[in-house]
Amino acid sequence: MVKKKVVKKKVVKKKLSKKKDDLTIHFMPYSEIAREDTVGRIKKILGIVLKGKIIILQGKLKIEEEAKLIENSMMLIGNVEGFAGIEIASLSGENENRGMFEGVRRNIAKILIGEQDAITVIGPASVVGEMKKDPKKVELMLARK
């Protein structure tokens, strides 16, 4: 009888690539994601975050895309070594009091060119310990392990 050799496949988990004590901030203009669809945007963002970098994005994602981004990062936890999710915060002037004309103008601009009048900070949870946000600022505390 010929014994079948059982070959155990080695599961190689991807690693969150980040050199110790390295902090890289990636400034991303809105134009870099403007032509991408939801999948493309999330792929691009997570690709950078998985390199251990903090993204400062001009503008903000659509609200459905934010939910998709959270969903996708959850899928990566446990599959990418050292990845514990993301920290995200965005600041925009949408709650500011302004006149009706200004409001209409901004809404039209939002439809035509996306929400560029905002700033979004996204970083890996292993690098960003905490993000504190209020309507006027975002504070980013680095993780100390």
Place this chain on the structure above:
Amino acid sequence: MIKIIRNFARRIFAGVFKKRGEIKLGFYGSPNAGKTSLANRISQDWLGEDLGSVSRMPHETREIQIKEKVVLERDGKKIEFKLIDTPGVATRIDFEDFMKFGLKKKAAQERAKEATQGIIESIKWLDDMDAVVVMIDSTVNPYSQVNITILGNLAARNIPVLVVANKIDLKKSDIKKVRGAFPEYEVVGISAKGGDNIEEFYEELFKLVKKV
């Protein structure tokens, strides 16, 4: 986008052709905001039984929990609810955080894995709700991206929302800050654990149902 249109169409047709039946009421929020505590209180008040277990350790609810046929009555009006308690939504899950509560590494990793699945489930269930109670812990900063993302996604789906500022019995509670953060929503302050202001919550819940 298609999902949103489908959901909107379903709502319109349901409103025109169907009699109002059981209302699917979801409980959303960050971990430890008090979703299960409130769902338990409602379930206890009207059925005499709990819906789920609560714990100080985050992500105690890691699966969607449902309690059907919960009939609430107010001023002679009866409304039947299906209570849907969802796992807390978070952007980060680190198994080491669970170890601080005394869990062993393996158990902590397992809990983290289940918690990530729970968050994915919570997001997927957004499309299936008729109305949602968004729980916010009034003792912490309300401007978290999780709160904003949940509320924004519900608004995009045209789902009626009641914001509940929980833990008003605690010293650090700041309901004004919650109201200031979400001025476009009705905010009711309660203590799900102690039962403070629960009558006002029921009153607001009945108002919410009118929007379904």
